[in-house]
Amino acid sequence: MLTIKCPWCGDRDLTEFAAGGEGHIARPLEPATQSDAEWGDYIYTRKNTKGIHYERWMHAQGCRRWFNAVRDTVSDEFLAFYKTGEPAPKVEGDGS
Template sequence: MLLITCPWCGVREEHEFACGGEAHIVRPLDSHTLDDAEWADYVFMRRNPKGVQYERWVHNDGCRRWFNMARHTVSHEILAIYKVGEPKPEFEG
């Protein structure tokens, strides 16, 4: 069980949240010019790193807001939590 610090509500248990997958994936603005491989890359391909992963989470049972998290996928250590629109912190690994 992770203890997650919601940027609005404070520390809550993981079961109040849901993970929305990898963060910082930008939708191509010129999608009409993409070929199938490029479109598939945007829609399906994810990094799945062994190390630091940047994820979107939503506080489903609290304030229902989305935010971003940097989490180490091996230790589950939460390295940073930041609001949508805030700059992505850089971590090694």
């Protein structure tokens, strides 16, 4: 069973969480001036990383807070957890 560490609640079972996809994608500050191509890039384009992936999770069945996690998409191992707004921790093996 996979365990995920919520920054507030601590170690909890995977079934309590909802995955939110790639993290650190900033919403355009001036939506009105975005071209269709730029909007498409913001909405759809993802890195689809093989290896170290920075992503968003939500503790859906618990405290309902969003947070960030670093996961290796090959081994499915979680490497770090941090709150939204905190800088991404540097993880060993991160080539990006």
